[in-house]
Amino acid sequence: MTDKLITAAIVVVGVPAVLIGYIWLTEQVLRVLPERRRPGIRPWLWLAPALAFLALFLVYPMIGTIIHSLQDNSGKNFVGLDNFFWFFGSADALSSLKNNLLWLVFLTLFVVGFGLLVAVLVDKVKYESFAKSVIFIPLAISMVAASVIWLYMYQYKPPGAVQTGTLNAAIGIVGAGPVPWLQIQDFSVNTFMLIIVMAWMWTGFAMVIISAALKGINPELMEAARMDGATEWQVFRGIVFPLLVPTLVVVSTTMIITALKAFDVVYTMTSGNLNTNVIANQMYAEMFKFGQYGRASAIAVVLLLAIIPIMFFNIGRFRAQEAVR
Amino acid sequence: MTTAQVEQAGPRQGWFARNHIGLNTALIILMIVWAIPTIGLFINSFRPASDAFGTGWWTALFPPYNFTFENYAHVLGQSSISTAFLNSLFISIPATVIPIFVAAFAAYAFSWMDFPGRNILFVVVVGLLVVPLQATLIPVLSMFASWGIAGTFLAVWLAHTAYGLPFAIYLLRNFMGSLPREVFESAAIDGASSVTSFFRLALPMSVPAIAALAIFQFLFVWNDLLVALIYISIVNPDNLPITVVTAGLVSSQGAGIEFLGAAAFLSMALPLIVFFGLQRFFVRCIVGGSVKG
Numbered sequence: 001m002t003d004k005l006i007t008a009a010i011v012v013v014g015v016p017a018v019l020i021g022y023i024w025l026t027e028q029v030l031r032v033l034p035e036r037r038r039p040g041i042r043p044w045l046w047l048a049p050a051l052a053f054l055a056l057f058l059v060y061p062m063i064g065t066i067i068h069s070l071q072d073n074s075g076k077n078f079v080g081l082d083n084f085f086w087f088f089g090s091a092d093a094l095s096s097l098k099n100n101l102l103w104l105v106f107l108t109l110f111v112v113g114f115g116l117l118v119a120v121l122v123d124k125v126k127y128e129s130f131a132k133s134v135i136f137i138p139l140a141i142s143m144v145a146a147s148v149i150w151l152y153m154y155q156y157k158p159p160g161a162v163q164t165g166t167l168n169a170a171i172g173i174v175g176a177g178p179v180p181w182l183q184i185q186d187f188s189v190n191t192f193m194l195i196i197v198m199a200w201m202w203t204g205f206a207m208v209i210i211s212a213a214l215k216g217i218n219p220e221l222m223e224a225a226r227m228d229g230a231t232e233w234q235v236f237r238g239i240v241f242p243l244l245v246p247t248l249v250v251v252s253t254t255m256i257i258t259a260l261k262a263f264d265v266v267y268t269m270t271s272g273n274l275n276t277n278v279i280a281n282q283m284y285a286e287m288f289k290f291g292q293y294g295r296a297s298a299i300a301v302v303l304l305l306a307i308i309p310i311m312f313f314n315i316g317r318f319r320a321q322e323a324v325r
Numbered sequence: 326m327t328t329a330q331v332e333q334a335g336p337r338q339g340w341f342a343r344n345h346i347g348l349n350t351a352l353i354i355l356m357i358v359w360a361i362p363t364i365g366l367f368i369n370s371f372r373p374a375s376d377a378f379g380t381g382w383w384t385a386l387f388p389p390y391n392f393t394f395e396n397y398a399h400v401l402g403q404s405s406i407s408t409a410f411l412n413s414l415f416i417s418i419p420a421t422v423i424p425i426f427v428a429a430f431a432a433y434a435f436s437w438m439d440f441p442g443r444n445i446l447f448v449v450v451v452g453l454l455v456v457p458l459q460a461t462l463i464p465v466l467s468m469f470a471s472w473g474i475a476g477t478f479l480a481v482w483l484a485h486t487a488y489g490l491p492f493a494i495y496l497l498r499n500f501m502g503s504l505p506r507e508v509f510e511s512a513a514i515d516g517a518s519s520v521t522s523f524f525r526l527a528l529p530m531s532v533p534a535i536a537a538l539a540i541f542q543f544l545f546v547w548n549d550l551l552v553a554l555i556y557i558s559i560v561n562p563d564n565l566p567i568t569v570v571t572a573g574l575v576s577s578q579g580a581g582i583e584f585l586g587a588a589a590f591l592s593m594a595l596p597l598i599v600f601f602g603l604q605r606f607f608v609r610c611i612v613g614g615s616v617k618g
Contacts (some may be wrong), residue, residue, distance in 0.1 A: 004411070004412075004415050004478070005415075007415075007478065008415045008419060008478070011419040011422075011482065012418055012419055012422050015419065015422065015423050015426070016422060016423075016426050019426045019427065019430070020426075022519060023430060023520055023523070027518055027519065027520045039438070039440075040440065042438060042519060043434045043438040043439075043440040043443075044440070045433050046430045046431065046433060046434035046438065046519075047430070047434050047435075047446075049427045049430060049431075050427050050428060050430065050431035050494060051431075051488055053427060053486055053487040053490055054450075054453060054487060054490060054491070056468075056487070057461060057465055057483065057486075057487030057488070058453055058456060058461060058487055058491075059453075060486075061460070061461035061462075061463075061464035061465045061468070062461055063462050064463070064464030065460050065461065065462075065463060065464060068463060068464070110593075114355075117355075118352070118355060118442060121348060121351060121352045121355070122352065124341075124342070124343040124345075124348055125343075125348070131356055133351060133548065133604065134356045134359055134360055135355070135356070135359050136600075136604070136608075137359075137363070137597070137600065138359070138363070140544060140593075140596045140597060140599070140600035140607070141548065141592075141593045141596050141597070142547070142548035142549075142550065142568050142592060142593070142596070143548065143550065144548075144550055144568045144571050144572045144589075144592070145548075145568075145571065145589045145590075145592050145593045147572075148571065148575065148585055148586070148588075148589040149362045149363055149365075149366045151575065151585075152362075152364060152365055152366050152369060152382075152586070153362050153365065155404065162376070162379065162380055162381070163381065164377070164379070164380060164381045164382075165381075166361065166362070166365050166381065166382070166383075169381050169383075172374070177549075184510065195570070198602060200359065200362065203359075207609060208608050208611055208612060209611065209612055212612045222512060231341075232341040232342045233341050233344075236341070252524070257455055257457075260457070260460075261457050261459065263459075263550070263551055264550045264551065264568075264572075267550065267554075267572060267574055268572045268576075269345060269549075269575075271576060273597065280457075280459055280551075283459055283462075283554075284551075284554075287462070287463065287534075287555075288559065293463055296463060297463055299459075300459045300460045300462070300463070301460070303457050303459055303460065304456070304457060304460045306359075307455050307456070307457055309450050310455055310456050311454075311456075314451060314452070314454065314455060315448055315451055315452055318448070318451045322444075324389070
């Protein structure tokens, strides 16, 4: 334990010292060079640590994963697209893919819908910051902790026993249930229960972004409409909502990526059992349960391909922003 | 009702109007629904195991009151969980400090130095923002194994630094790039070197952005499950962070399950303190970098 403490202290103090020393050293080295060469070389020395990290731990492994996805398990022989044929021919993998699609559609709808609702509502009350905090707190905790919290919400005891799960006790008041929420596979009920956990966490995220955009709308626009006799609902539909659409699109892209990468909640709550698996968990299982590195890489490539359109969308949006600057 | 009030919330406005009772009711119901899951587990974590198994958390709100610190005492005393808590700290602090420095240098170069390929390189950084880390796991793991650092803190520090960098560079560059140009120009005229302008001007002026980023990255690393699961858990169970240990308690389904609530709250303690203390910065980070996936 003290070893760890010493190492961590050295890293926290030592690494910044090394990095600062590095930047200082580059300037000393540049002094040796002729004056006119310096501006051409200096930026690359400043970028070098970041580029090294990005190349070594993001770009190079990404290429490695693509190559692995075309190889067999030994990593020596190329097998063409066999791993992808396996993926699209395996019932388990397809079920995971279908679940990811449910995650993508319903997590996005839920988070954007409730985020918008809460953002608009809190804008009209005096306890705005308190209300925002309540909705926002779940985003600060880990998905593992959120899963534990919701395991107690969904807890199920056989009929007749005292229900200790909040949800089953609540529906028990009107004589319904009890329902084994995480075990019902019909209509993917259990997957929806997992999606709710993530939606509970991420609504606060959508809320703060939408709320910031809402504050950016010129109040005179709304006042003018009210003067002309528009109801609050008409003001929202005719003025506020159209102006919020770009923000809603941005939040949606973030949620789509979150849905595609979903892992922690499924891992903690159901381990992907009872048809709740998603592709990130399928990949983890192929890696460590079955040692199928080729197949696991193919799943990662499918995930990457699904995210690439959003990557280009973001780049396009970034370019448009830069053009305005 | 006076005329002013009629104008403010006239009969035509409906429940959607400012401070209308219907609107308040809807919002308060939403707040209660959002708070109940956490409150329920929080109360249960202070109840004796036998009570928590037999009755719902709401029964504890009525007499006879029966609360105990036993669960927390057990969790803190049990070496695996308290060690995991410290491991989380050892992982999170360096994994927050390192990327901020590396990103700040890069962001400064992107903002205030001219070089060919600057825009294209930054577009690549924007593209890397959304890369799923799943696409890097296998090659990075075999790289760590061949370096002999799989299972060590060093491995997760390196991985988290790289995974956090695109967002850190993006956020800091947007902030540094919006600082007033004249400040840097006049410093250059006075003969200040890049190093001087960076440490004397760019860095101090970027403190709000750096604080926001530090909180964001700290929470991201503290709350991480997957990175620790892949790079640590298989090789070295002694170095596991609290997220992995808590998730393990769930799947063990027997031993220690009664302490799950206390363990979960222990893992939430630091994020909640950070959150309540520095919410302003955290929100700024999310709003400022909303392109991140």
